Amino acid sequence: MINQFQKAYKEKVEKEKIPLGKRPDWLKVKLPSGSNYSDVKDLMRKQKLHTVCEEAKCPNIAECWNHRTATFMILGDTCTRSCGFCNVKLGLPNELDLEEPKRVAESVQELNLRHVVITSVNRDELEDGGASIFSETIKLIRGKMPQTTIEILIPDFKGSEDAFGVIMQNPPDILNHNLETVPRLYSVVRPQAKYERSLNLINWFKQRNLKTKSGIMVGIGEKPEEVLNLMKDLVNSGCDILTIGQYLQPTKVHLPVDRFVPPEEFKMYKEKGLKMGFKVVESSPLVRSSYHADEHARAVF
Numbered sequence: 613m614i615n616q617f618q619k620a621y622k623e624k625v626e627k628e629k630i631p632l633g634k635r636p637d638w639l640k641v642k643l644p645s646g647s648n649y650s651d652v653k654d655l656m657r658k659q660k661l662h663t664v665c666e667e668a669k670c671p672n673i674a675e676c677w678n679h680r681t682a683t684f685m686i687l688g689d690t691c692t693r694s695c696g697f698c699n700v701k702l703g704l705p706n707e708l709d710l711e712e713p714k715r716v717a718e719s720v721q722e723l724n725l726r727h728v729v730i731t732s733v734n735r736d737e738l739e740d741g742g743a744s745i746f747s748e749t750i751k752l753i754r755g756k757m758p759q760t761t762i763e764i765l766i767p768d769f770k771g772s773e774d775a776f777g778v779i780m781q782n783p784p785d786i787l788n789h790n791l792e793t794v795p796r797l798y799s800v801v802r803p804q805a806k807y808e809r810s811l812n813l814i815n816w817f818k819q820r821n822l823k824t825k826s827g828i829m830v831g832i833g834e835k836p837e838e839v840l841n842l843m844k845d846l847v848n849s850g851c852d853i854l855t856i857g858q859y860l861q862p863t864k865v866h867l868p869v870d871r872f873v874p875p876e877e878f879k880m881y882k883e884k885g886l887k888m889g890f891k892v893v894e895s896s897p898l899v900r901s902s903y904h905a906d907e908h909a910r911a912v913f
């Protein structure tokens with residue numbers, strides 16, 4: 613389901629760009645396998661949980677799951693928004709599963725995670741956008757695994773400070789909210805989001821002394837100078853950690869790749885970002901928001 617802006621953009625990119633053919637070598641990944649991989653997969657099925665690793669077809673799934681790390685996706689598997697890059701199912705969401713926080717906490721314990729990342733679909737039809745389920749999940753994980761650091765990667769909750777307040781009843785260690793792309797591309801990439809609203813969200817939590825994090829994709833139509841401007845906006849909003857990775861088109865109905873960004877450009881973003889004031893910049897082609905998240909947490913605490 614793509615909107616008119618996304619359709620026009622897709623046609624423009626397809627018309628103007630040389631066909632990209634196969635991916636460059638720096639984007640090749642291993643096929644998932646191994647006993648740890650199978651253990652994580654079995655656990656997710658047993659606990660009836662979703663991971664963004666699978667739903668978003670993350671290219672790092674072999675590496676992460678073999679290290680027994682995964683990013684839990686709560687509030688169901690159906691999203692109320694229609695972002696042009698995302699592979700998560702769209703439509704009318706399921707009923708809220710009030711037992712989900714308990715099963716996530718049990719799984720964190722079973723995997724004995726040092727650091728956990730919890731994200732969710734957008735649930736714009738809910739009064740608090742699902743903030744209370746995030747809060748409950750954090751509380752139950754703290755109860756079972758007090759030494760585990762907790763990162764939540766949240767939707768924008770339509771900018772509701774009431775929803776932010778619900779999160780602060782059980783604050784995470786790291787508050788992550790992705791800007792995803794530069795403001796010029798919001799109408800095609802994140803049509804129901806607002807760039808300033810997302811920056812305000814990061815600043816709101818920073819003012820309450822949380823470590824903050826954000827991430828973007830490149831290769832979806834932005835220019836390098838726009839990326840550098842976005843990075844300055846994030847630093848000025850109090851963002852501590854930044855992730856930058858290559859956009860990969862999950863299926864033919866999603867926005868096309870505009871270009872494969874070379875590794876040198878990722879390196880440039882990292883160097884400039886550290887000079888600007890980020891504490892951590894993870895920037896390379898296969899980086900995703902939760903990639904090496906446990907290392908980021910160690911670096912800021």
Ligand code: SF4
Pocket residue numbers: 664665666670671672673674676677681682683900901902903904
């Ligand atoms: S990078 Fe994140 S989403 Fe991808 S497999 Fe690793 S934990 Fe999952």
